[in-house]
Amino acid sequence: MWRKSSYSPDGNNCVEIGVGVGVRDSKAPAAHxxxxxxxxxxxxxxxxxGHFGGGTL
Known part of the structure; x- marks a missing residue:
């Protein structure tokens, strides 16, 4: 099951995470x-x- 990033404003241009599967771009779901x-x-x-630029999650 894939989950979309909650940081995506419209739910279309985002990163998706598949537990036990990997990471994919929502615009190209066939590849991950x-x-x-x-x-x-x-x-x-x-x-x-903050290792990747000091932002917080």
């Missing part, structure tokens, strides 16, 4: 980038700590 659960958790942890 596989991401393991541990890699996704590491990415979220880094993003929340």
């Amino acid at each position: 980038m596989p991401v393991s659960p541990s890699a996704w958790e590491a990415f979220l942890s880094s993003a929340k700590s």
Whole structure:
């Protein structure tokens, strides 16, 4: 099951996350980038700590 980003203003141009599947662009749903659960958790942890530009999630 794919979930759209809550940061997408209109729900069309966004990143979608598939638990146990990966990440895809909502404009090209046929293709996706596989991401393991541990890699996704590491990415979220880094993003929340401001590693990618100081923003907060």
